[in-house]
Amino acid sequence: MDSITFEKTPNIIDSNTTMMELHPVQDKPTLSNNIEYVKPFKSKPFIEANTEEVDLLHLKKDCIIPVFSKDNEKTLAHQEFIEIAQNSIAKAFPHHSIELPEIRVSHQIKGRIPDAIHKQAKDLLEHEKTIYYERMAFIIRVPSISESINGNQLSLTIGGVRAYNQENLYNRRTFEKFKFFIGFQNMVCCNLCVSSDGFVEDLRVSSYQELQAKVLEIIQSYQAETHLNQMKDLSQQFLTEHQFATLVGRARLYQHLPKKLKSEIPELMFTDGHFNTIAKDYYQDESFCKDESGNINLWNVYNLFTQANKSSYIDTFLERNLNAFEFNQGIGKAISGNSDYHWFLS
Template sequence: MELQTIENRTEQRNRNEVTELPCTGKLGETSINSTNFIKANTDKVSLSHLEKDCIIPVFAKDNEQTIAHQEFINSALEVVSKHFPNENIDNPEVRVSHMIKGRTPDAIHIPTKDLLPYQKTIYYERMAFSCLIPGITRKIGDHEIALCFGGVRAYNNENLYSKKSLEKFKFFIGFQNLVCCNLCISSDGFAGELKSSSYKELSQKISEVVSQFDMENQYQELSDMRNYYLTESQFAQMLGKMRLYHFLSKKEKANIPKLDLTDNHFSTVAKDYYKDSSFCRDENGDINLWRVYNLFTGANKSSYIDTFLDRGVNAFEIAQGLSKAISGNSDYRWFLS
């Protein structure tokens, strides 16, 4: 199937009032997501809403336009479709925050309550999206995971008051737990700062990330987490040390692996250790690291958009480090000692 033009896709969306995907494989079906992949301070919007209802920010000194949120999403969809040409790709789940409002010049003296819809302008400072490839699934115990990809764009990381410069994006490809929609992201499937000046350059860099991602290796690493257990005492020790971490001196932190999660996350992890229906402790109080990892990624859903992916990668690193610590060979032993 040939790539559809942006104009044709927009026309189709206008007819159907649904978001249609630009891809070289089979076009999107109804998503099997039933839970949001991120929750904190975000609203769910459609790709069509970004294209039809939002203005595009520019760099103030030269009026050069930025790469719009919808262009980022379309770029990722087209690239991943080329890498997986025979797979369906679900409609993107798009979450936004920090709406920036404005008004048209003819509304300069109109009270806010009297503004007409066409006189209001908006765009979103921060945007995150995720897309499932439901035909590529694996099993970890009783949990099914599916390949997914997505990204984050945060205009607050750009200097929009200057001339046009390289723009920053975050992109990932990994797995999503279909039980809870937690994202499973490892460092080899994540680019924390893609710098691009054009749509074409952005597509090339996304393609590099997808090409380098070892899907089977990440699946094996996730699956192996089920072989390592923490006792209730060890779990409590770990959480206690994690709460202490942020109060350590710089010198002490230098000898300990980085920890991006915060006290709010740890409170959620502690609660779900007892109450989460899918990832709580067993009858003896023990819990395997696959469940611990999902407690971390579940708690991470409360992170803001601009820190969400980085903390997701950090959660994976923590789980990997703890598995080595249980075997006696890891800097993460500090969290269990």
């Protein structure tokens, strides 16, 4: 793998409702002209659920920007968040090619312009409709920075989530919330590999410049080698068929435990629906299923988790991805009997 170094740079620092006003984007730095942007690798989407793929131009040209209703201040738009990530990646990796962002959105919010106030919905013309998306997730790959684990190629990947449903748009503008990560993507299945070192769940900022400074700081602080070594360790640890069956059964019981007992066991954020997929793929997944003896290494189990997580909604997707990594690390320790996760194998 190429040595990963981070270049240190100074911080840079419808009209039926007032929440659906169109605002011009504020002045901001432009993307570097010295970076080569390439088309993204096309395969499976990194998240499925109820999402659809859009491009950056669609967000810029076809979507309005929500505002905080009590002071009519605009939110930081989805496209601004993505552009901030592009700027920051260009600064951190000035000598690498960078893919164009892969963007997934959900929960479309519809509106209309004032001139169409009396029209029925079926009679609206395209220019009379307004939309924005309540939830957005994106990733940007740096394909020239890669590694192989258990025969799977991984590429360095940066991305984030913005969910307006986690903002109080009916109030005045204060700090806005974002989720941001840097990690790796398994190119065999396009599953994301997220660690606590590279993920910030609650990134609160009050301006474009502050968001850019914090995003750049996260990228520069990420310990890629440590994360890769932790994932390689998973490939060296195995569950027997009996242990895997016990884990799945215990995981189903976990959601129904008494509150006191549940508080004494490490958190598991995956649901019965996820474990239905995990159990099925244990037998059927072409890349990560059990071997002929029924054994399965924890790298494959981890990927069964992240594969199942693609059915999660955007606003819980990254947290579950991190939980999958921490859970499988804990199971690895429990195999030797030294872990709070031992309950899942007992």
